[in-house]
Amino acid sequence: MNPDHQKPIFKKAADRGLAGCRTCGLMSPMAKQSKCPRCHSRLYYRKPDSVENTLALVAGSIALFIPSHLLPMITVTEFGVAVDKTIIAGMTAFWLEGAYPIALVIFCASILIPILKVGALLWLCAAAKGLIHPSPGMLTKIYHITELLGRWSMIDIFVVGILVSLVQFGNYTSIVPGPGALAFGTVVMLTMFAAMNFDPRLLWDRLDDCNRRAHIGKFAKTFFSPKSK
Amino acid sequence: MKSRTQHLREASHSWPQPDKQGDTAACLFCDTIHDLVDIQEGEAAYCKRCGNIIYQNRRASLVRATCFSISALIFMLVVQFLPFLTLNAAGLQRELTLINTTTSLMRTDAPILGASVLVFTILAPFFLICGMLYSTTPLLAGRCAPGAEYVVKWVYRAEPWNMVEVFLLGVLVSILKLAQVADVHINAGFWAYAGAMLCTAAAIAGIDRRELWDRLELANES
Numbered sequence: 001m002n003p004d005h006q007k008p009i010f011k012k013a014a015d016r017g018l019a020g021c022r023t024c025g026l027m028s029p030m031a032k033q034s035k036c037p038r039c040h041s042r043l044y045y046r047k048p049d050s051v052e053n054t055l056a057l058v059a060g061s062i063a064l065f066i067p068s069h070l071l072p073m074i075t076v077t078e079f080g081v082a083v084d085k086t087i088i089a090g091m092t093a094f095w096l097e098g099a100y101p102i103a104l105v106i107f108c109a110s111i112l113i114p115i116l117k118v119g120a121l122l123w124l125c126a127a128a129k130g131l132i133h134p135s136p137g138m139l140t141k142i143y144h145i146t147e148l149l150g151r152w153s154m155i156d157i158f159v160v161g162i163l164v165s166l167v168q169f170g171n172y173t174s175i176v177p178g179p180g181a182l183a184f185g186t187v188v189m190l191t192m193f194a195a196m197n198f199d200p201r202l203l204w205d206r207l208d209d210c211n212r213r214a215h216i217g218k219f220a221k222t223f224f225s226p227k228s229k
Numbered sequence: 230m231k232s233r234t235q236h237l238r239e240a241s242h243s244w245p246q247p248d249k250q251g252d253t254a255a256c257l258f259c260d261t262i263h264d265l266v267d268i269q270e271g272e273a274a275y276c277k278r279c280g281n282i283i284y285q286n287r288r289a290s291l292v293r294a295t296c297f298s299i300s301a302l303i304f305m306l307v308v309q310f311l312p313f314l315t316l317n318a319a320g321l322q323r324e325l326t327l328i329n330t331t332t333s334l335m336r337t338d339a340p341i342l343g344a345s346v347l348v349f350t351i352l353a354p355f356f357l358i359c360g361m362l363y364s365t366t367p368l369l370a371g372r373c374a375p376g377a378e379y380v381v382k383w384v385y386r387a388e389p390w391n392m393v394e395v396f397l398l399g400v401l402v403s404i405l406k407l408a409q410v411a412d413v414h415i416n417a418g419f420w421a422y423a424g425a426m427l428c429t430a431a432a433i434a435g436i437d438r439r440e441l442w443d444r445l446e447l448a449n450e451s
Contacts, residue, residue, distance in 0.1 A: 010278045013255035013262040020255030023382050024442035025284065027253050027262075038446055039382050045260075102405045105398075140258055140279055147389075154349065154392055158330070158399030159406070161346050165333035166316050166325050166407065177339040185342055192389065204259040204279070 012208075014045040047199040051125050057194035058121050061187045065114060068187050072178035074160055079172065086180060087111070087156065109155045110184070117153075117191050120146045121198065128202035133210065136203040147195050153188045157181060243267040243286060244440045247447050254283055254439075284439040291369055291444070293435035298362040301428035304421050305355060311418035313400055318411035325400075326418060327351060349392040354429060357391050360384035361432050364445065373448035381441060388433065393426040 013020050018027045021036040021043060028036060028043060036043050047053075072084030087110045094103035120142050127134040160181045167175045252265050256276035263283060268274055273285035287293065312324035327350060334343035361384060364377040374380075400419060407413050 010259075010261045012260045013253070014260055016262060018253070018255070018262070020257070020260070022257065023385060023438075025254060025439045026442070027255060038442060039378055041382060097409075099405065102402060105402060136259065136279065140281070151389065151392055151395055152398070154395050155399045155402065157342060157346065158350070158392075158396050159403045161330035161334050161342070162314075162325060162399060162403040163406065164337055165329040166314065166323050166403070168323070168333070169318065169321055172319070176337045177334060177342060182339065182342055185345060189345070196389070200258045201260045204261075 012204075019043045019045055046201055046205075047197065050197055050199040050202065051128050053197040054121060054194045055125055057190050057197060058118055058125075061114070061190040061194065062118060064183045064187045064190070065118070068180050068183035069111075071180035071183060073156070073180040073184070074163065075176045075178050076167075077174050077176070084178060087184070106156070109153050113149050113153050114187055114191060117146050117150055117195070121191070121194055124198055124200075124203070128198075128206060130206050130209070134203045134206040136200075136207050139203050140200050143195075143198065143200050150188065150192045150195055153191075154185070157185045157188070243269075244290070244443060245447055246443050247450065256281060256283055285437050286440070287434075287436055290436040290440055291365055294361055294432050294441075295365045295369060297428045297432035297435055298358050298365065301354075301358045301425050301432055302362060304425035304428060305358060308418055308421045308425060311421055312416045313418040313422070314404065315414045315416055316407060316411050317413075324416075327422070349390055350396045353387050353391040354393050354425065356387055357384055357433065358425075358429055360387075364441070365436065368441075368444050368448055371448055371451065373445055377445055378449075381445065385438065391429065393422060393429065397423055397426065 013027065017030055019030045020027050021039060021041055023041040024036060024039040026036055026038045030043060030045060034043055035041065069087055071086070073087050073090065074085050076083050076085060087106070091103050091106045091110075094100075094106065123132075124139060124143060124146075126132050127139055160177050163175050164177055167173055254263050254265055254274075255261065256263070256279060258281045259276060259279040261276055261278045263274070263277065266274060268284075268286045270286050270288045274283045275281065276283055308327055310326075312326050314325040316323045316325070330350070331343045331347040334340075334346060360380045363374055364381050364384075367374045367377070397419070400415075404413050404415065
């Protein structure tokens, strides 16, 4: 019918009225029931309000990201003198002492990964809303990486927990967690929830919209332009 | 006449599937619909459009999942009693165990952080391991444990919150942090926790989600 259109046409489950269960993979007709007959999970074609939920959670994590770096992560008390330490202060201390690998690990886990993750999620949301061209192949990969890396930011919280429990020498030295730790932990959890709420299938839907539009445009050109035979 | 190996290969062609199940599967990432194909052990079915794995047929899946969950459970039980780190400073000695991290955060006015550390490092791994064990062991005998559907559903939902490997890296980072001011040693607890991490990952990856659900459904019917 259309020799120009060389790409194979992929049928979607949603177009056939089928919803694949996210938990157990069973295909069920959406019209009949709203719950999966096998595992009783909720069924949907696409995650409901996926982009809006993701954006809300991302906004929350951006709002908390700033205080998490301004407020002290830990308070070190040495001989009665309390010193507040932020994440960046701890990192620069390592860097100045020449412990470059460890400074880099902290930089990646606590600054680079959260920023990249928020940026990636905003990019994905913009693509899913059709604001920028969706390139699903690449963006799905970015989504995978975002999901994979998010949990590693939690390392800061664990380090705080370990330091607090190990360094308790009564009056000599003790470490107490600060409000920055709570803010940072919340940032990590919010970004994890945001990534879980995003539905990568929306990217492929937008690509299909683009292809359909391009196809109709080509069709119109061949039939209505004066140059055509 | 068929030889024995041929017969075995045919038998292991795919895992037993319920009849009434549809003959299609959708990709989780792009929703492209595919016809179900039988795949041999060790093979995987990939999406034609986006290339992600739709389902895979793991070798000796049920046995693997059960055995690795048992070893992970043993590691996790042992970890509770072994110290991770030993710290010597100015004649004082302190030991870090897994639960210490939670309790000390709770004591120093950070109950929310303490609770989340408890969930991520102890409760989630335990739930994953026990849930896998609870659902896969009766399946070896072709039976379905009561309520296994709910357990498996929540096992897969709890998976991203299992942060054993992140905690291990956290231990390494804090060793480097403390090495300048004190004498720090890694202890047996660290290695046992690393073992628990590897065995949990092997147990979860040992059986495909789809296969586990098909087997559960069949066991429920009979």
